[in-house]
Amino acid sequence: MGRSPSFEKxxxxxxxxxEEDRKLVAYIEEHGxxxxxxxxxKAGLQRCGKSCRLRWTNYLRPDIKRGKFSLQEEQTIIQLHALLGNRxxxxxxHLPKRTDNEIKNYWNxxxxKRLTKMGIDPITHKSRTAVNTNLSHMTQWENARLEAEARLVRGPKIASNFYQRFHYGSSPVVNKTSRSPQPLCLDVLKAWQGITLSKLTDLSRLESFNNQTLAVEPSEMIKTENPTNELNISNVSFNNDLESPKDHEGVQNTLGVMNDMTYQDDYLMEAFTNHLVSDDRSFEGDFEDADNNYWSNILDKLGNSSSLSSIF
DNA sequence: AAGAACATCAACCGCTCCAAA
DNA sequence: CTTTGGAGCGGTTGATGTTCT
Structure with a gap:
C-alpha cells in the first residue's frame, strides 16, 4: 500500500x-x-476535503444527537440490521440525528457483543444454539421473516407497487444504486411500530390502519405470491407466565380486529419483534438498571419459550 | 501503584457509484 | 459510449480512556 494522497500533499x-473545528464550522455556516x-x-485548513466532510458529517454538524443510544434506538438498529445487514x-x-459512523461503532x-452473549449470531441474527430440526422458536420466526423479506426484495409486482406508492407517492423510485437499495419492508415496519409501540392496545389506531389512513392498502399488504406461506394470526395464543393480563387483553383485542386479515409472515414477525423487544414494563430506577432489565427480559423470554405461541 | 488487557470511537483508507464532460 | 472527478460507503486502524490483575 502506497502513501496516502493526504501524505503526499x-x-x-x-x-x-x-481551532480546525472552528474554522470548518465558520466556513460552512457562512458559505455552505x-x-x-x-x-x-477556502477555509484555511491543511486537510483534505474528505477529512473535512467526515469531520462535518460525523461530528460538527449541528443536527447531530450525541450520547448514549436509547432503548428504542437500540431496538431499531437491531431490527434494521437484521433486514439490511451492514448497510x-x-x-x-431511519435513526434521525445519528450518523452511520456512530451507529456502526455502536453496533460493533x-x-x-450483547447479541453474541444472548446466543444470537450478530451476522445472521439466528440463534447459535439452534441445531437442525431443533431450531429455537426465535430462529424459526427470524427465518420466516427473512424469507418473506427475500421474496419481497425479489420484486413481486404487487409489493413493488405498494412500496413505491407508500414511500414515494406517485413519483418513480429514484434510488437505483445497488449499495443502498431501499428496503421494502421498512415502511411497513414503521407502520407496525406506530401500532405496536402503543403496546397494541389502541384499537382506534389499528382501525385507522385497517382503513388505509397509512396509505397502505391492507388487501395488498397481505397478499403473497405463495398462499402457503401465509400465517393466520388468529391461531396465536398467549402464555400467562410472560404477559400481564392487561397486555394479553390488549394484544388479544388487537388480534381480534385483525382476525379477518391474513398477514404475510414478515408483518407478523415484525409485530412479534416489536412486542418482544419494546417491552419496557420492567424499567424502573436509573438507566443502567433499565438497560440490564431490558436484555435480561429478552433472555428470559427466549429461555422460557417452549413453543411458538408461548412467546406471545 | 503499575502495567496489561480491554473497550471505545474518531478518523482514515480503499473502493464503488454516478453525474458531467 | 467512455472517461474522469467528486461524493459517499463500509471496513479498519490507532489513540485514548477504563478496567483488571
Whole structure:
C-alpha cells in the first residue's frame, strides 16, 4: 500500500483541533460546504476535503444527537440490521440525528457483543444454539421473516407497487444504486411500530390502519405470491407466565380486529419483534438498571419459550 | 501503584457509484 | 459510449480512556 494522497500533499491527518473545528464550522455556516475538495483551501485548513466532510458529517454538524443510544434506538438498529445487514447509511436514515459512523461503532462495540452473549449470531441474527430440526422458536420466526423479506426484495409486482406508492407517492423510485437499495419492508415496519409501540392496545389506531389512513392498502399488504406461506394470526395464543393480563387483553383485542386479515409472515414477525423487544414494563430506577432489565427480559423470554405461541 | 488487557470511537483508507464532460 | 472527478460507503486502524490483575 502506497502513501496516502493526504501524505503526499503534506496535509494534516489525525485528530482535529478546536481551532480546525472552528474554522470548518465558520466556513460552512457562512458559505455552505460546496465542493468538499475545494473547501479546505477556502477555509484555511491543511486537510483534505474528505477529512473535512467526515469531520462535518460525523461530528460538527449541528443536527447531530450525541450520547448514549436509547432503548428504542437500540431496538431499531437491531431490527434494521437484521433486514439490511451492514448497510449503515441505510440504517442511519431511519435513526434521525445519528450518523452511520456512530451507529456502526455502536453496533460493533455494544450490540454485537450483547447479541453474541444472548446466543444470537450478530451476522445472521439466528440463534447459535439452534441445531437442525431443533431450531429455537426465535430462529424459526427470524427465518420466516427473512424469507418473506427475500421474496419481497425479489420484486413481486404487487409489493413493488405498494412500496413505491407508500414511500414515494406517485413519483418513480429514484434510488437505483445497488449499495443502498431501499428496503421494502421498512415502511411497513414503521407502520407496525406506530401500532405496536402503543403496546397494541389502541384499537382506534389499528382501525385507522385497517382503513388505509397509512396509505397502505391492507388487501395488498397481505397478499403473497405463495398462499402457503401465509400465517393466520388468529391461531396465536398467549402464555400467562410472560404477559400481564392487561397486555394479553390488549394484544388479544388487537388480534381480534385483525382476525379477518391474513398477514404475510414478515408483518407478523415484525409485530412479534416489536412486542418482544419494546417491552419496557420492567424499567424502573436509573438507566443502567433499565438497560440490564431490558436484555435480561429478552433472555428470559427466549429461555422460557417452549413453543411458538408461548412467546406471545 | 503499575502495567496489561480491554473497550471505545474518531478518523482514515480503499473502493464503488454516478453525474458531467 | 467512455472517461474522469467528486461524493459517499463500509471496513479498519490507532489513540485514548477504563478496567483488571
Amino acid at each position: 503534506g496535509l494534516k491527518k489525525g485528530p482535529w483541533t478546536a 460546504h460546496g465542493s468538499w475538495r475545494a473547501l479546505p483551501v 449503515w447509511s441505510a440504517i442511519a436514515t 462495540t455494544h450490540l454485537k
